[in-house]
Amino acid sequence: MKESLLEIKNIAYNYQEEDQVLPVLKNINLNAAQGEFICLIGPSGCGKTTLFNILVGLEQPDQGQIILSGQEITATRGHIAYMPQKDLLFPWRTIMENLLLGVEINKGDLKAARIEAEHLLPLFGLEGFAKKYPEQLSGGMKQRAALLRTVLTHHKILALDEPFGALDALTRSKMQKWILSIQAKLNKTILFITHDIEEAIILADKVILIDGRPGTISKKQKIDLPYPRDKTDPKFVAYQKELLASLSANQG
Ligand SMILES: Nc1ncnc2c1ncn2[C@@H]1O[C@H](COP(=O)(O)OP(=O)(O)OP(=O)(O)O)[C@@H](O)[C@H]1O
Ligand SMILES: [Mg+2]
Numbered sequence: 001m002k003e004s005l006l007e008i009k010n011i012a013y014n015y016q017e018e019d020q021v022l023p024v025l026k027n028i029n030l031n032a033a034q035g036e037f038i039c040l041i042g043p044s045g046c047g048k049t050t051l052f053n054i055l056v057g058l059e060q061p062d063q064g065q066i067i068l069s070g071q072e073i074t075a076t077r078g079h080i081a082y083m084p085q086k087d088l089l090f091p092w093r094t095i096m097e098n099l100l101l102g103v104e105i106n107k108g109d110l111k112a113a114r115i116e117a118e119h120l121l122p123l124f125g126l127e128g129f130a131k132k133y134p135e136q137l138s139g140g141m142k143q144r145a146a147l148l149r150t151v152l153t154h155h156k157i158l159a160l161d162e163p164f165g166a167l168d169a170l171t172r173s174k175m176q177k178w179i180l181s182i183q184a185k186l187n188k189t190i191l192f193i194t195h196d197i198e199e200a201i202i203l204a205d206k207v208i209l210i211d212g213r214p215g216t217i218s219k220k221q222k223i224d225l226p227y228p229r230d231k232t233d234p235k236f237v238a239y240q241k242e243l244l245a246s247l248s249a250n251q252g
Contacts (some may be wrong), residue, residue, distance in 0.1 A: 002032040004067075005189055006080075006157055011064035013050055023214035024050050028064065030208060030217065036058055037183060037190045039200035040208045041247070047215035048193045049085055052159045055191070056082045067247075078106065081155040083146055084126070085162050085193075089134040095145050096130040096242040100154045121224070123182065124148040145179070151182075157189045165195065176202050180227055197243050201236060202229050209246055219246045 011028040014021045025047040029048040031185075032038055040048050055066060057077035066074045073079045080245045082103075089098045096117060103113040112150060121127050124144045126137075135140055144161055150158055164172045183190055194200050201223055209219040221243060225235055 003033065004033045005036075005066075005069060008051075008055065009055060009065045009067060011051070011061045011066075012065075013054060013059065013061050014214075015129075015203070026056075026214040027216050027218075028210075030156070030220075032191065033187050033209040034189055035183075035187050036205050037171070037180075037192065037203055038206050038208060039042070039194055039195055039204035040201050041197060041243070042210035042215065043247070044195075046210045046212065048210060049161055051210070051215075052082065052161050052193065054192070055159055056080045071140045076156060078159045079155065080151045080159050081153045082161045083150045083158070085165075087224065089142055089146060090139060091134050094131050094133055094138070095126065098134065099130075099149045099152060100148055104155070110113060117148065117152060118146055122150070125178070138171075139167050140175055144166065144173065146178075147182075149251070151186065153184070157191065161192045161193045162195065163192070164199070177228065177235055179203070197240055197247070198231065200243070202231070203227075203240050207239075209243065217235040 008028055008030040011025055011134065013025040014023045028051060042048055050059065054061050057073065057079070058073050060075040063073055068079050086100060093101070096114070099117045100110060100113055101190065103110055111130060118130065121130060124147065126141060126145060126148065129137060129141065147160070148158070164175050167175060180203065192203060204223050207223060208217055208222045209221070210216065211218050223239060225233065
């Protein structure tokens with residue numbers, strides 16, 4: 001068993017609405033090893049984005065801890081790279097200016113980041129696009145630019161909230177192949193939210209199912225298949241059926 005880089009320990013979270021308490025997450029326990037690819041799936045509203053907000057320190061949990069490399073980081077920011085559910089490229093900034101935004105906000109070394117960004121542009125399929133504006137890029141390119149910006153923050157862990165959700169099927173399939181190659185090259189640990197069971201099985205070492213109100217982890221499924229994965233492989237199809245059955249079973 002590989003040692004955990006990240007430990008999510010017994011997280012609970014409630015939204016406070018005037019005199020009402022809305023329980024959103026409960027008993028969330030999850031470990032991620034260095035280089036592991038973890039997909040989180042679950043119905044809309046089960047608390048996936050909320051969990052990411054807690055993970056990156058934007059929200060404080062009512063209970064539990066986030067531990068990174070043995071150190072508690074609960075409710076503190078700047079440890080985990082975050083790509084939010086909505087792609088946030090600023091239309092008035094060029095791609096390069098967008099890429100450097102995170103480093104700018106963190107008051108990092110802009111010159112070094114620019115050199116690194118230029119070096120990584122080809123790997124992200126954005127060579128020659130540094131001076132263009134977001135509207136001049138395709139949907140897939142915009143998502144790759146947002147991902148490159150996330151990578152430039154140099155964190156070991158990337159939290160990606162439905163990064164391919166808005167893409168057409170073909171582009172999405174290309175992006176899945178591409179992100180696996182990126183992960184192999186950069187050796188990042190990836191937490192990836194998706195609504196798509198097939199996408200989760202194509203990508204993940206481990207699929208985490210969250211559902212219920214409050215959201216809890218109802219299943220942790222290791223995907224024991226070599227990459228690249230073949231959707232027609234009977235084992236692939238069996239994982240798909242099993243995860244779908246688990247998801248439906250909890251939907252009432
Ligand atoms: N600011 C807020 N105030 C009160 N309740 C909220 C707030 N943000 C989210 N919620 C509630 O918390 C629950 C979880 O929301 P969250 O955005 O984490 O779900 P999700 O699993 O990411 O959904 P989706 O798949 O649609 O993105 C929902 O029931 C939602 O209504
Ligand atoms: Mg969400």
